[in-house]
Amino acid sequence: MKISVMGGGYVGLVSSACFAELGHSVSLIEIDEKKVEAINSGKPPIYEKGLEELLRKHAGRNLKASSSYDEVCNTEISFICVGTPSGPEGEADLSMIEAASRSVGESLQEGDGYHVVAVKSTVPPGTTQDLVMPTVLRRSGSVGGERELGFAMNPEFLREGLAVQDFMQPDRIVIGCSDTKAGDLVESIYERLNAPVIRVGLSSAEMIKYASNALLATKISFSNEIGNICKKIGIDVYEVMRGVGMDHRISPHFLNAGAGFGGSCFPKDVMAMIRLAELIGEDPVLLKSVVEVNMKQPIRMVDLLERRLGGLSGKEIAVLGLAFKKDTDDVRESRAIPLIKELKKRGAWVKAYDPLAVSNMRKVFPDVEYFKSAAGALENADACLIMTEWPEFAQLDEEFDLMKSRVIIEGRRVLLCGDAEGLCW
Numbered sequence: 001m002k003i004s005v006m007g008g009g010y011v012g013l014v015s016s017a018c019f020a021e022l023g024h025s026v027s028l029i030e031i032d033e034k035k036v037e038a039i040n041s042g043k044p045p046i047y048e049k050g051l052e053e054l055l056r057k058h059a060g061r062n063l064k065a066s067s068s069y070d071e072v073c074n075t076e077i078s079f080i081c082v083g084t085p086s087g088p089e090g091e092a093d094l095s096m097i098e099a100a101s102r103s104v105g106e107s108l109q110e111g112d113g114y115h116v117v118a119v120k121s122t123v124p125p126g127t128t129q130d131l132v133m134p135t136v137l138r139r140s141g142s143v144g145g146e147r148e149l150g151f152a153m154n155p156e157f158l159r160e161g162l163a164v165q166d167f168m169q170p171d172r173i174v175i176g177c178s179d180t181k182a183g184d185l186v187e188s189i190y191e192r193l194n195a196p197v198i199r200v201g202l203s204s205a206e207m208i209k210y211a212s213n214a215l216l217a218t219k220i221s222f223s224n225e226i227g228n229i230c231k232k233i234g235i236d237v238y239e240v241m242r243g244v245g246m247d248h249r250i251s252p253h254f255l256n257a258g259a260g261f262g263g264s265c266f267p268k269d270v271m272a273m274i275r276l277a278e279l280i281g282e283d284p285v286l287l288k289s290v291v292e293v294n295m296k297q298p299i300r301m302v303d304l305l306e307r308r309l310g311g312l313s314g315k316e317i318a319v320l321g322l323a324f325k326k327d328t329d330d331v332r333e334s335r336a337i338p339l340i341k342e343l344k345k346r347g348a349w350v351k352a353y354d355p356l357a358v359s360n361m362r363k364v365f366p367d368v369e370y371f372k373s374a375a376g377a378l379e380n381a382d383a384c385l386i387m388t389e390w391p392e393f394a395q396l397d398e399e400f401d402l403m404k405s406r407v408i409i410e411g412r413r414v415l416l417c418g419d420a421e422g423l424c425w
């Protein structure tokens, strides 16, 4: 099938490469010329496991990137994969969705045959129906039925670092559609994956994405709260959650207590959900608590450290792990950010190390001292805080002897040496 994809960010690029792998012919539209060039030469502008292999295989053949919308009218389906960042009140900013809808609409003035416009970006319920659909119909001149158009909402559930695997082996494919014909076309794209498909209304599909992220974030904050309680009474929350997660109704996933959730999705999507609820007169007490627990975890960690050291002013603190999770250089909403801010506020000197994320964190904190190894950051430090579950940290032990004393606090349970204190275990 001929597919066009709007937006060469992480979702658009991974989806394009995977669509190509499924045998489709993909036109990826991205306004950033540098990204277009990189993609066409088979080099992914982001790190994502397995993506480079797919690009090398398909770029210039059945995957072609361009900054022009010209090809859209020659495809059977277009996916909108542009970003939906947070607006000033935490709401989803839909300006890029609207702009992409306008451009898709305009390009659909040309060409003929049935075409489906599908939204993959995470958007609040109602967006496809009330914003994308009318914008595309108006701009394409199809309101009266010049070119037959269908609409769909097909959310992604891709984890950074595992996005290719999540795309190729999905738990489910959610398809919201305006009519059966549009749904059938979207479903046929995924035929080779042999995955369960659920067909729902457009707004339900949008809500499934938000509710999934909100529930996963809730599981994490729940585990953190239970962990905070457990620690006070000397119980290991990891033992507890192992027992809890064995109940098939709960599942063992996303019950790891620690410094909380970061990344470009959970914090933004939970806030957008809260804002959406408030705008329709609902008070989302549970979701607000999920955010509150998440904001407090890094501060609790600094409080714990301050109690251990008896004051932070002038102390050298090694922070190991800056990425919001392992296997990525992404620091967006990383729990290391509020933690470092608080350490600086209390007068500590921060010495940081991460295997991949130093250059991104340098843009956030140019005045932190960065090191090329964990040992470098640990040398002479008064204490060490672990913020990302990088496997290389698991083996650290003798390196801690380089510190003034072995005061080690973990925000992620990763170390094998026995003398680290957990944030909530």
Ligand code: UGA
Pocket: 122, 156, 157, 158, 159, 160, 161, 213, 216, 220, 253, 254, 255, 256, 257, 258, 259, 260, 261, 262, 263, 264, 265, 266, 324, 325
């Ligand atoms: C998340 C979802 O997992 C994907 O399903 C979704 O498609 C994606 O957002 C999105 O909306 O695009 P991602 O942000 O890549 O994926 O990261 P996760 O692996 O979910 O981790 C998010 C954060 O939660 C990390 O900071 C991680 O350390 C933290 N976490 C995760 C915990 O603190 N405890 C856990 O048990 C699991």
